[in-house]
Amino acid sequence: MPTEPAGIAVVDDHDIIHTGVAARCARADPPIRVISAHLTAQSFLANYPQANGTLSAVVLDLELRSRQPDFDALTAIVDAGHTVVMYSHLENDEIILRCLDIGAVSYLAKSEGQHHLIEAVRAAGTDEPYVGPRMAAAIWADSTVGRPGLTERELEVLNAWFQTESKDVVAQRLHLSPATVKTHLQRIRAKYAAAGRPAPTKAKLVARAVQDGLLNIDEL
CATH class of the missing domain: 3.40.50.2300 (Response regulator)
Structure with missing residues (x-):
């Protein structure tokens, strides 16, 4: 909630x-x-x-x-x-x-x-x-059917977040504020939701990214 x-x-x-x-x-x-x-x-x-x-x-x-x-x-x-x-x-x-x-x-x-x-x-x-x-x-x-168009920065944040459990670590790694990292992740989820493929959890988001070829499972 x-x-x-x-x-x-x-x-x-x-x-x-x-x-x-x-x-x-x-x-x-x-x-x-x-x-x-x-x-x-x-x-x-x-x-x-x-x-x-x-x-x-x-x-x-x-x-x-x-x-x-x-x-x-x-x-x-x-x-x-x-x-x-x-x-x-x-x-x-x-x-x-x-x-x-x-x-x-x-x-x-x-x-x-x-x-x-x-x-x-x-x-x-x-x-x-x-x-x-x-x-x-x-x-x-703005997206192809079922697949949202993510910006280069969104992809960078997404991959960094998949490799760590902490948004603060992502922020330090990419020289961003934690609030900016959170905003990028919110926007990524919004794009998936608008494409009819919601990803409310991190596991769901990983699955979507793998399905779309945005993430290689070996990178995790």
Whole structure:
């Protein structure tokens, strides 16, 4: 079962979104605390320059103070070690996939309904990703039938994790933060889930990787 989040932050340039997300989170069972809300990524990072366990997720809009996707804001927040759930009205497959490649653990369209947001926030505190309808469609469109397309870095993290029992060891080996390693693994699981081949455990993930020729069993 997902663990209860320590609290979330909302970064959106419309304060009505702050109010709406906080109200929906308060009605969740059990409630989710919105402990910080910001109009800009700069304001958020001034208060949370590095992930420190206070926040389980950052709910981030993709358009901040402009009508253009702000991928730089997402990159900066991910690079600071935060777990990011995108929450945007943009539904273009290419945009969704780019956000996932940068490091967002989930992407939700605002048109999908706030119950998806609650599920995504709860999942952000676990190793299990939440795949909403638009995110699933984008991943599916980007993959061959049944086989997700993993990036070179995802494959590197996956192989390193298969060879050790600790994400911290993987992080040290690849010079990444533990939070970044976790994000890569969440995204890999999300891609398998969207392809109709969920891999909720490490054993299942090993099996999928061997089936797809991504891993030689002799390497373990």
